[in-house]
Amino acid sequence: MQAPESRSDPLEVLLSVAEEFAARPENTTAPSPDLIRRLFQIETDHLHAEHGERSTVVATVRQVIEQSVTPT
Amino acid sequence: MIFTSIRIRNFGRFYGTHTIDLSNGLYIIHGENGLGKTTFLNAVKWAMYGEYFDRQGRRVAPEAAINSDAYREGDKSFQVTLGIDDGGAQLLLRRTQAVAGGTNQRSELYLERNGVPQSQVAAGQTINRLLSAEVSRFFFFDGEQLQAYESLLFRDDSETRLVKQSIEQILGLPAFDNAVHDLRAVQEEFGRRQAALARADRKSEAKGLLAEQKAKDLDAARSDMAELLEQDAKLLAIVQRNDEFLQAYEASLGTLRKIEATESEISEMQKRSALLKESRATALRGAWVDVLASAVAPRARELDEELVAEHRMITESILVDHRRREIEGAIAGGRCTLCGHLLDDADLDHLAHEMGEMPATSSQDGQRTPRVGLRMASLATIVSTGQIDQAIDLDRRVSELQADVVAKRQDLSRLRAVIDDLPENAVNAAQRERDQAQQELGRQREHIERREADIRDLVASLQRALADIRSESQDVEQQKLGVAMDTASGLVAVFEEAKGRFREQVRSRVETDASDVFVQITNEPTFAGLRINENYGLEILNDRNEVVAMPSAGQQQLVALALIAALNRNALRSAPVMMDTPFGRLDPSHRANVLKFVSGLAEQVFLLVHSGEVAQIDLDVVRGEITQEFDLVRSGPDRTDLMPGGTGA
Numbered sequence: 001m002q003a004p005e006s007r008s009d010p011l012e013v014l015l016s017v018a019e020e021f022a023a024r025p026e027n028t029t030a031p032s033p034d035l036i037r038r039l040f041q042i043e044t045d046h047l048h049a050e051h052g053e054r055s056t057v058v059a060t061v062r063q064v065i066e067q068s069v070t071p072t
Numbered sequence: 073m074i075f076t077s078i079r080i081r082n083f084g085r086f087y088g089t090h091t092i093d094l095s096n097g098l099y100i101i102h103g104e105n106g107l108g109k110t111t112f113l114n115a116v117k118w119a120m121y122g123e124y125f126d127r128q129g130r131r132v133a134p135e136a137a138i139n140s141d142a143y144r145e146g147d148k149s150f151q152v153t154l155g156i157d158d159g160g161a162q163l164l165l166r167r168t169q170a171v172a173g174g175t176n177q178r179s180e181l182y183l184e185r186n187g188v189p190q191s192q193v194a195a196g197q198t199i200n201r202l203l204s205a206e207v208s209r210f211f212f213f214d215g216e217q218l219q220a221y222e223s224l225l226f227r228d229d230s231e232t233r234l235v236k237q238s239i240e241q242i243l244g245l246p247a248f249d250n251a252v253h254d255l256r257a258v259q260e261e262f263g264r265r266q267a268a269l270a271r272a273d274r275k276s277e278a279k280g281l282l283a284e285q286k287a288k289d290l291d292a293a294r295s296d297m298a299e300l301l302e303q304d305a306k307l308l309a310i311v312q313r314n315d316e317f318l319q320a321y322e323a324s325l326g327t328l329r330k331i332e333a334t335e336s337e338i339s340e341m342q343k344r345s346a347l348l349k350e351s352r353a354t355a356l357r358g359a360w361v362d363v364l365a366s367a368v369a370p371r372a373r374e375l376d377e378e379l380v381a382e383h384r385m386i387t388e389s390i391l392v393d394h395r396r397r398e399i400e401g402a403i404a405g406g407r408c409t410l411c412g413h414l415l416d417d418a419d420l421d422h423l424a425h426e427m428g429e430m431p432a433t434s435s436q437d438g439q440r441t442p443r444v445g446l447r448m449a450s451l452a453t454i455v456s457t458g459q460i461d462q463a464i465d466l467d468r469r470v471s472e473l474q475a476d477v478v479a480k481r482q483d484l485s486r487l488r489a490v491i492d493d494l495p496e497n498a499v500n501a502a503q504r505e506r507d508q509a510q511q512e513l514g515r516q517r518e519h520i521e522r523r524e525a526d527i528r529d530l531v532a533s534l535q536r537a538l539a540d541i542r543s544e545s546q547d548v549e550q551q552k553l554g555v556a557m558d559t560a561s562g563l564v565a566v567f568e569e570a571k572g573r574f575r576e577q578v579r580s581r582v583e584t585d586a587s588d589v590f591v592q593i594t595n596e597p598t599f600a601g602l603r604i605n606e607n608y609g610l611e612i613l614n615d616r617n618e619v620v621a622m623p624s625a626g627q628q629q630l631v632a633l634a635l636i637a638a639l640n641r642n643a644l645r646s647a648p649v650m651m652d653t654p655f656g657r658l659d660p661s662h663r664a665n666v667l668k669f670v671s672g673l674a675e676q677v678f679l680l681v682h683s684g685e686v687a688q689i690d691l692d693v694v695r696g697e698i699t700q701e702f703d704l705v706r707s708g709p710d711r712t713d714l715m716p717g718g719t720g721a
Contacts, residue, residue: 008574008577008578008581008642010244010247010248010570010574013570013573013574013577014566014567014570014574016570017566017569017570017573018566018570021562021565021566021569027562027565028558029555029558029559029561029562030562031559031562031563031566035559035563036563036566039251039255039563040247040251043247043248043250043251043254044244044247046250047201047241047246047247047250054250054253054254057250057254058254058257058258058261061251061254061255061258062258062261062262065258065556065559065560065563066552066556068559069552069555069556069559070552
């Protein structure tokens, strides 16, 4: 009934911008596509988080970034 | 999301409990005026948002929603329960309202997700996520008012911004905003931890203290900024409030102009009335002839008959005179005047006898003819004047004109009442307050710009201080924090740029999709598509790429339907579309166009229609796509039953 394929995909837009960002010589540190996917998923899952819940989202985002920069 | 069931108890005309089970597809609910189509729509709105409004935009009080029969029988509560499929998750939303003792309690909301009850806060958030109240006007709507919603997107006020924000919410933009907000908070936390680490190290203590001071300065600047923004919002509200008042004043000036025009119209009408009265008097002066005509008519007929008789008599008289002269000649000459033979005594006696038998004649008889004709001509003139008809017509026109004058005078007194209500001092005060607030707003914006520059400088300065700490530190934790900080900065840049790009993309997509739909449903061949504005308002473009000025109400309704279709296609989440009287302003051919495309509008579509709007024959074009039809059937003065059907009863 609907035409879901017609809608713009925000994640695609994000990944495309991230690719361009990484290609610019002045950007020595560029976020990885995987990190962007994970953060976007967190934000989509908590789209309507307010105040108290927002700080939990911030803590999750911090944790994900820290994990991404920690050599495993 | 789609509704899997709707259960209504004691809401409006729905006495007792009425339940319908649903899946996706097209549902048609038939009902004549007053049987509960709008009530059905309002029941769903009320269940979702705890309130609903009448067509004048007034909030409907709960006591007005309860079924009167149920209330009389002692059941003083009403309830609406919605079963919802939210992308596979099963939600049960139930709202109950008690109406007792003249005091209205708040409605009670219960929401469970996959059988697990949610808190009130979570329930509110879930509903907002499914379909916020601001956006719901584009999904649950009264077709008669649809174009008003669309025109809202051409204004520039808080309500428009709220609707724009909500549209962007369903299009998925807040995910970017939230990400930028969260990443900035993470950046700051990393910065604070870096500064604290540096301060704890004897070698970098001074730099750590400096960075901490800069971070404090930044916090102070941000707090200052928040206050400035709060003041800015207040000033903006003052400007907007006064703008609204002054717009109303402008409208009143328009009313004044209307008064002047009405006065001039009345004066013109009075002049025309005077002229007509004069004509009427003239016509009435001549009308006595008509009054007499009816009395004269029988006499005219008599005269006519008399005239015929006179003609006959004159002819006979001429013949008699001629014979008399013949006989007189024959007697005098003693011979026949025709053959000349001699007449004997017997002949002469016979002729004398004939003379004696002849009627007497008068040579004056012939002169009576002109007198009768003259009287006849005069009577004919009188009968054919038609003066009475003319007088009656003039009288009617004078009466009509006088009625118009009375109506105009009534308009005038209403308009004067509007003007009289206008407090002149209040207008001046509003203008002053608005100008002051506007000036202050200008100064405030300069402060904000300066403060924004300060914050940018402080951020750059803090980042330099933190980079300085990192460059000289051998501490692993410090290095790790530095990389995390750079990563967060990169993420902020990426999300911000992507947000701008996505917004443009999605707006362009809404414009394209709405144009596609609009071109499909309009019959106007010169309409080439739609153009979108910053607020998602849509204007019609013609084939010369010019904006169509003043589209009709029906065309505006088509534009609004096209916007709904486009929003649904581009929404992060889909929602059911429920349309009350959707074809009210559409002609039959546009109705057929809309019907053909309506089932593709959303995953689940409800049309609430009356038989004058959509007959069963109209539904033939979508017969294969209808999931089910229902009839709203009167079962009492304040009762409607919701029956499976489709008879259009």
